[in-house]
Amino acid sequence: MNQFMLFAVIAMLLSLGQGAPPISTRETTSIESFKTHFNDIMALISKEEIQNITYEHLKTDEEFKAAIQYMQSKEWLDLIETIRGKSEWIALKKFLKDTSIDVDVGIKCIERLFENVTLHLEPQIPPPKKSLKLFLIDVEQSLPSMKILNYLQEQVTKGVNFNVLFDRLSSDESRQLVQSVLALPEIKRVLKELADMGVNLLDVLSLMYMHFGWGEMAF
Numbered sequence: 001m002n003q004f005m006l007f008a009v010i011a012m013l014l015s016l017g018q019g020a021p022p023i024s025t026r027e028t029t030s031i032e033s034f035k036t037h038f039n040d041i042m043a044l045i046s047k048e049e050i051q052n053i054t055y056e057h058l059k060t061d062e063e064f065k066a067a068i069q070y071m072q073s074k075e076w077l078d079l080i081e082t083i084r085g086k087s088e089w090i091a092l093k094k095f096l097k098d099t100s101i102d103v104d105v106g107i108k109c110i111e112r113l114f115e116n117v118t119l120h121l122e123p124q125i126p127p128p129k130k131s132l133k134l135f136l137i138d139v140e141q142s143l144p145s146m147k148i149l150n151y152l153q154e155q156v157t158k159g160v161n162f163n164v165l166f167d168r169l170s171s172d173e174s175r176q177l178v179q180s181v182l183a184l185p186e187i188k189r190v191l192k193e194l195a196d197m198g199v200n201l202l203d204v205l206s207l208m209y210m211h212f213g214w215g216e217m218a219f
């Protein structure tokens with residue numbers, strides 16, 4: 001979920017880059033200052049509303065329940081634990097953190113959402129399909145897109161230059177770190193499982209490759 005948000009924000013930053021202020025004001029924007037902007041954006045999103053959507057789907061959405069049940073299984077948790085220990089993943093996270101994007105905070109938010117969830121699944125034959133699709137559609141619709149866009153436009157007007165952030169995210173160093181993570185078999189597995197659950201991060205990634213001028217995604 002947070003990935004979606006992140007890439008949505010990146011896409012917005014891209015379009016805003018075109019209205020960048022003149023060179024003279026550019027140097028004033030430091031990478032560290034973006035932390036404040038990310039926090040401001042996160043503060044616009046109602047955690048309570050997302051929590052409510054989650055509870056609603058846990059009551060009524062069998063495919064969502066099946067997906068959450070799978071994500072609480074040992075198989076999935078082991079996969080995630082393995083990725084967490086991989087040096088490639090740790091290096092990418094460090095790079096993003098130095099770019100003021102804290103992946104761990106995002107992951108913690110998602111974990112907290114499901115922390116105390118207990119599932120009541122009726123055994124079904126055949127078992128229901130696992131899907132996060134309807135849930136994500138509801139979450140996306142609840143996001144205050146216009147407020148976020150307005151906030152970003154306001155910052156650009158004030159002289160904040162998002163190209164600084166963009167240059168770093170699209171740099172060669174960044175590309176190499178992303179490539180190494182995508183080459184991990186466990187990551188390939190997670191992306192495939194998520195795609196089966198209606199979350200196609202590969203589409204989001206190829207869009208990112210295109211926008212960053214990284215060429216075809218090797219996957």
Ligand SMILES: *[C@@H]1O[C@H](CO)[C@@H](O)[C@H](O)[C@H]1NC(C)=O
Binds near residue numbers: 052
């Ligand atoms: C979340 O649900 C509670 C209980 O139904 C309700 O009181 C509250 O207003 C809801 N919050 C949002 C942001 O929708």
Ligand SMILES: *[C@@H]1O[C@H](CO)[C@@H](O)[C@H](O)[C@H]1NC(C)=O
Binds near residue numbers: 112113115116
């Ligand atoms: C989950 O339950 C624990 C123990 O009851 C509680 O301390 C914690 O705040 C709960 N977390 C959420 C997100 O509700």
